Amino acid sequence: MKKLIVAAMLTACFALSAQADDVMKKNSDGTYVVNTTTLAKDVKGYLGTTPLEIHIQKNKIVKIVPLKNQETPKYFARIKKLLLTKWEGMKVSKAEKTSVDGVTGATFSSDAVKENVKRGLQYYKKHK
Numbered sequence: 001m002k003k004l005i006v007a008a009m010l011t012a013c014f015a016l017s018a019q020a021d022d023v024m025k026k027n028s029d030g031t032y033v034v035n036t037t038t039l040a041k042d043v044k045g046y047l048g049t050t051p052l053e054i055h056i057q058k059n060k061i062v063k064i065v066p067l068k069n070q071e072t073p074k075y076f077a078r079i080k081k082l083l084l085t086k087w088e089g090m091k092v093s094k095a096e097k098t099s100v101d102g103v104t105g106a107t108f109s110s111d112a113v114k115e116n117v118k119r120g121l122q123y124y125k126k127h128k
Contacts, residue, residue, distance in 0.1 A: 024127055031057040032128060034120040037067065043119075045071050045112035052084075052113065054120040061087045061095055064117065075106040083110055087117060096121050 024034045037051040044050075048070040055062040064084040069076065086100050096118070102110025 023123060029057070031055055031062060032124060034124050035067070036116040036120045039119045039123055040112075040116045043112050043115045045069065045109035046075075046106070047071050050076075050109060050112040050116055052116045052120060054117065054124070056092060056124055059092050061090050061092065063088055066113075071106075071109045075103070075109060078103045079106055079109055079113055083113060092121055092124060096125075 022035060023038060024032055026032050032055070034054040034056065035051065036054070037049075040051065041049060050069045050071060051067040053065040053067060055065070064087055066076065066080055066084065071079075082103050083100065087095050087098075090098065100114060102114065
């Protein structure tokens, strides 16, 4: 019985640590990568969630990469080109305060992406 309890406790600890690792990782070059999949699972675009990877090095956003989503490819391509690049090169503190315009015709998706970025940057500042 003791072995079963210990095994359950170890499994729970491992699951918690694995979950934390899924949100933010630090690469060998010092770049932090924040994955918003679990941070913003309640944030919906037009057809579903819009998770992102936010790459941050020396407190500056290097790039934002969209992860698999169900948004309309035609509109999401415009978001990748016109919206995600607006944060590149910005310091995290400035990016948090900057109001970025969405992409016309892709309002729900744009709003979801902006909320993902907001949550990802908040997580980074709290856990770096």
